[in-house]
Amino acid sequence: xxxxxxxxxxxxxxxxQDVLDGGITNVSAVLRFSVLSAICYALAGLSYxxxxxxxxxxxxxxxxxxxxxxxxxxxxxxxxxxxxxSVASGTxxxxxxxxxxxxxGTGVALAGGLLANTTAESTTANGISTAPATCTTAGAAGxxxxxxVATLSSPVPGIQTVGQVATAFTGGADIEEEExxxxxxxxxxxxxxxxxxxxxxxxxxxxxxxxxxxxxNPLGFGAxxxxxxxxxxxxxxxxxxxPVGSNGARTxxxxxxxxxxxxxxxxxxxxxxxxxxxxVIICAPVAQPVDFAITDLGTDNTAANQAQIKEALADMFRRxxxxxxxxxxxxxxxxxxALGLKTFNVAAPIAPVTGANAxxxxxxxxxxxxx
Numbered sequence: 001x002x003x004x005x006x007x008x009x010x011x012x013x014x015x016x017q018d019v020l021d022g023g024i025t026n027v028s029a030v031l032r033f034s035v036l037s038a039i040c041y042a043l044a045g046l047s048y049x050x051x052x053x054x055x056x057x058x059x060x061x062x063x064x065x066x067x068x069x070x071x072x073x074x075x076x077x078x079x080x081x082x083x084x085x086s087v088a089s090g091t092x093x094x095x096x097x098x099x100x101x102x103x104x105g106t107g108v109a110l111a112g113g114l115l116a117n118t119t120a121e122s123t124t125a126n127g128i129s130t131a132p133a134t135c136t137t138a139g140a141a142g143x144x145x146x147x148x149v150a151t152l153s154s155p156v157p158g159i160q161t162v163g164q165v166a167t168a169f170t171g172g173a174d175i176e177e178e179e180x181x182x183x184x185x186x187x188x189x190x191x192x193x194x195x196x197x198x199x200x201x202x203x204x205x206x207x208x209x210x211x212x213x214x215x216x217n218p219l220g221f222g223a224x225x226x227x228x229x230x231x232x233x234x235x236x237x238x239x240x241x242x243p244v245g246s247n248g249a250r251t252x253x254x255x256x257x258x259x260x261x262x263x264x265x266x267x268x269x270x271x272x273x274x275x276x277x278x279x280v281i282i283c284a285p286v287a288q289p290v291d292f293a294i295t296d297l298g299t300d301n302t303a304a305n306q307a308q309i310k311e312a313l314a315d316m317f318r319r320x321x322x323x324x325x326x327x328x329x330x331x332x333x334x335x336x337x338a339l340g341l342k343t344f345n346v347a348a349p350i351a352p353v354t355g356a357n358a359x360x361x362x363x364x365x366x367x368x369x370x371x
Contacts, residue, residue: 005055008048015040015047063185071182078188082181086209086235088142088172092118092150093130093163100158102131107153110135110144110165115153122159129159130166142172145238170244171262173210173235196275201228205282208269210235210262215285215322217358225279229323229359230266240287240363241318247283255279285323289365290353292332296345301371308339314364321362324355 006014016030019040030036059065063074072082092108102122110116115136122131135142148165155161184206191199198216205214205228213231220227233241245261250271252258256279259267263282274280294309316335320327329352336344347370353362 005051006048008044011044011047012041015044063189064182067178071178071185075181075185075188078185080181080185080188080207083173083176083207083209085138085175086171086173087135087138088140088144088169088235089119089132089134090144090165090169091130091132091167092116093128093166094122094150094152095160095163096124096127096129096158097160098158100129100156102129102152102156102159104131106131106156108133109151109153110142110169111148112141112144114142114144116142116150116169133169135169135172138172138174140172140174140235140237142169143235143238144169168238168244170236170239171210171265173232176209196278201226201270201274201280204270204273205230205266208266211266212241213318217323220358221279221281224277225281226274227281227283227358228266228270229283229285229361230262231285232262233318236262242287243284245284247281249279249281253279256281283359285361286357286359287363288353288355288360290317290327290349290362291365292346292367293348293370294336294344294367295347295370296343297341297369297371298343299371300341300343301369305339305341306367306369309336309344309369310364310367312336312339313367317362317364322355323361324358325361326352326354327362328352 016037019030019036030040059067060070063071066074075081094102101124102118104118104120106118108116108118116133117136118131118133120132122129124130144165146165146168150163150165152159152161152163184203187203191203198218201216202214205211210232211230212233215229217227217229219225230243231241232243236242236244243262245263246259247263248259248267249256250258250267251264258264259282263284267280267282270280270282292313297305312335313332316331317327320331329346329350332346336346355361
């Protein structure tokens, strides 16, 4: 049974009652603004602070309620660490008006007040000079779409000052939310030692900044292989959470094509933990859009309700969909029932939806509505 922490009012009343019950002789009543009342109120306030401190200590004493550095300490016991914010990288291009090149370290202003620095000297082809660049600050805000305006912070001879993002800036992620960190930590406490089992590959992938979902497919590409599918729902919103890059293995893996982009980042990160003989291939799931037809909405067929329905279906796919997985009619019925609509009917699909192959993942397609 949990301990009931007394309120400040209860502590004040208790202190006053102790005085009246014999704490001080010849006292039968205490005036509101008397010295004794002030002393009782002060002692009650101090006691209330002590109770609060003890409450805080109790929370930090166990991993499931610990916060801040105490949560990090409990997680470190199991080798789990909070994912730091990561910086986004991409390429920028500018029209060449002469023979100049953009040197490495040149500042570039991006949309939204973001700043980036080129990481190598630009290369020129067909009158366009292109250079790789990395944001100067970490976070998901650094993920900038192709075609966004890019401006050189200082003029470069022979290069037009205003250009654009040639390759989307991706890989930027905010610091891991504390509750997400806690969930990974508690899973580590529940799991047995790491030995290369299926769940280990998932946990290793989820420990990479930006990765929000991961699945492992042992022997997915033949004997000795482990295929790991990843999603970056927060960092790569412009690609609907799908990784930006090409599928493949880590840098220097002679048995398979080297990955690029997000897939390479994860492949290189997993190499430090995976069994030495495993060929780990990082892949993006293949989107398999599922169209929905919602009918019988009646008076609930409003723009606001339509937006809620789309949001509920998108959330359902994010929670339940997996490469090669199945979404059942009761899943979408449950998601829509929670919206409190008077009536609704899912006219399509009417049967379970399954990924066409091990890498195909059902996703939300077009949603149409009828009253």
